[in-house]
Amino acid sequence: MYGSQVRNEARPDSDWGILILLDKPKIEAEDYDNVSYPLVELGWLLNECVSPMLYTLKDWMRYHFSPIVHNVKDEGIQFLSAEDISADSRRKPIMG
16 A cells, blocks of 8 residues: 555545555456455445556566656555465365
């Protein structure tokens, strides 16, 4: 997550910027459906504007000179890494 919400400078109309990096060769249409869109829907449920940016890791690294890359590096908060997701997928579901 990055932007004014992270910097504690958000206004009432500020969005929640979320960067999503996928370690795959190419972003497919279903990535938007399965990854980005659920975050937008969550924002609707919370009456907030969620703005996900979806990139492949390779494409993101290619833009290392871009101001948005520097902003995310300087102020961003990382929630999950590939290792976190891999570890989570190995957990057994809890039966209730």
